[in-house]
Amino acid sequence: MNIYDIAERSGFSIATVSRVLNRSPNVSQKTRDKILAVMREEDYTPNAFARGLGLNTMRMIGILCTDISDTYYAKAVSLVENCLRKKGFDALLCCTGNSLEEKKKYLNLLLAKRVDAVILIGSAFKENTDNSHIEAAAQQTPVMIINGLVELPNTYCVLCDEGAAAYDNISLLCSGGCTRILYLYDVLTYSGCVKIEGYKRALEKCGVPFDPALIVQVPKSIEGARGAVEGLFSRGVEFDAVMASEDLLAAGALKALTARGCRMPVIGFNNSVIAEASTPALTSVDNRLETLCPTAVDMLTSLLSGTEIPRKVVIPARLVERETLRVANLS
């Protein structure tokens, strides 16, 4: 069943049928009704490929995500997909892992499918300044980055101010008397770097000496973080509070502390289920995906419909207090 069949069965030309399909105003109500009736009757669905060919778009947005089995990214993708769909776009999902090669490859795959735009989630690394693939992609299609920062033409970023959040956390801990705050991280993404900077700035402001031995990289897993913290204990490294780049690591650290019967403030990032599932429940920085993602999608669709949009939007984070730290107990 194609447009010709509908044309024939309704007694109009394919041009008119096409107009009906595209809600053109230049069709009399009577004609429209008749054609719509035939379409319904024949259960007609226009061929998306042909449509894509003619319009040069299938209204699909590519989502490039390092790892969707990570709760944080999963939530982001979930939000993005929902917003996109509300705007009439489909989401072409692509999970790349951390390899730069894979990212390049998959980005090209998405571009080859002629997506209308690409949204990067958790993909913008800083260690690796090689953003040439993003630059190349941006020449073909808009690139929106969620919680990452890449400043290039046709590239837009919506991010949460996690640097400020880290700064605030550390300031809070220092004002509560902590002087040796452990910071755990796994990979140095953009937001990873920004957190460390916030950490340092806060120490400086508070007049607390910075000890590089307290910044430690651990494997991205509960057991990895737990093991690392146990290692610190046994090596005699002292600390009186913990901040981790994400809840998963904070949960691991917390397990190590609990096992030793230690009690100290622990703060995670992402405000994920893991924070809630931990016992005691983790205080965590909410990086506002619920705001970030809709904002990013709104901006993108505006852009696609011709409106200018800012190149960078920053949203403040929010600390969600749970059992591992109560501000009230610190001041």
Next chain:
Amino acid sequence: MNIYDIAERSGFSIATVSRVLNRSPNVSQKTRDKILAVMREEDYTPNAFARGLGLNTMRMIGILCTDISDTYYAKAVSLVENCLRKKGFDALLCCTGNSLEEKKKYLNLLLAKRVDAVILIGSAFKENTDNSHIEAAAQQTPVMIINGLVELPNTYCVLCDEGAAAYDNISLLCSGGCTRILYLYDVLTYSGCVKIEGYKRALEKCGVPFDPALIVQVPKSIEGARGAVEGLFSRGVEFDAVMASEDLLAAGALKALTARGCRMPVIGFNNSVIAEASTPALTSVDNRLETLCPTAVDMLTSLLSGTEIPRKVVIPARLVERETLRVANLS
């Protein structure tokens, strides 16, 4: 830049260029090299829409998932996407939520995009026997269901035997002396029903009386489950072990127990990060997504390339023992 340009610049016809694109053997090596060189030089990427129109496929598979922000589904989607990509398919993601209306709508959206097949994850409800939308979809394109059971033409299921797992868990607990085992669930999916059946069968086999008051539905959140269990305590309902349809609920129950200073076996399902993040760490049934998903994708791609495949594949579950239950301590 299109196939005509490449033809012109290389001095061959579009037919030959097309043959090169499709790796037809009927092209001399010399010609092929020359055309490939021109393509590379011009950085040519064939138009996927035109290709789709001609071939009647863009090699896309629709993934219909109730909620990808749920760790379990996220993991499933992650695995499926990766397997699909290895086979050269793209994943069109669609998160429906639990509403049947939305499911129908989104399923039709996917079909309208002319996907080569649809994979349903966490979508097959049993309460709601209305599977007419799946039946309709299966008339257009193969439907693969992961961990759900719908027996219809052109519909295939790959699932984990969670009924047997529930049966084994309960048998284990009974043989360890438990006689009042609480079962928490949120929604009655297919697997939800099967677990309850397993629960009942095991009780019967063990000669332990069944008390319907011990089967309780709770909200799908840690706090929801925790609150519900606290409610049971305060209403004086007695129980000596807990099984939950998923880790999230088990984690909530565990929190309620811990708060009361109670210690008893707790078993969750899904073997997710939540099980690991809990303290004490949750014993949980691993429903083998790592096997289920690749199997489903392999079967689907076989089917698409013309091979016959079984309508139903069942894989056994596996109990992962952690701190909330050690088999060694029970026997």
Next chain:
DNA sequence: TTGAAAGCGGTACCAT
């Protein structure tokens, strides 16, 4: 308001 016809960029059959 409607229709005729020329694209859109490929695939694939039929010749040669």
Next chain:
DNA sequence: ATGGTACCGCTTTCAA
């Protein structure tokens, strides 16, 4: 091995 050409099913311009 290569080329000519008729599709695939829709959009859109131009005329009427």
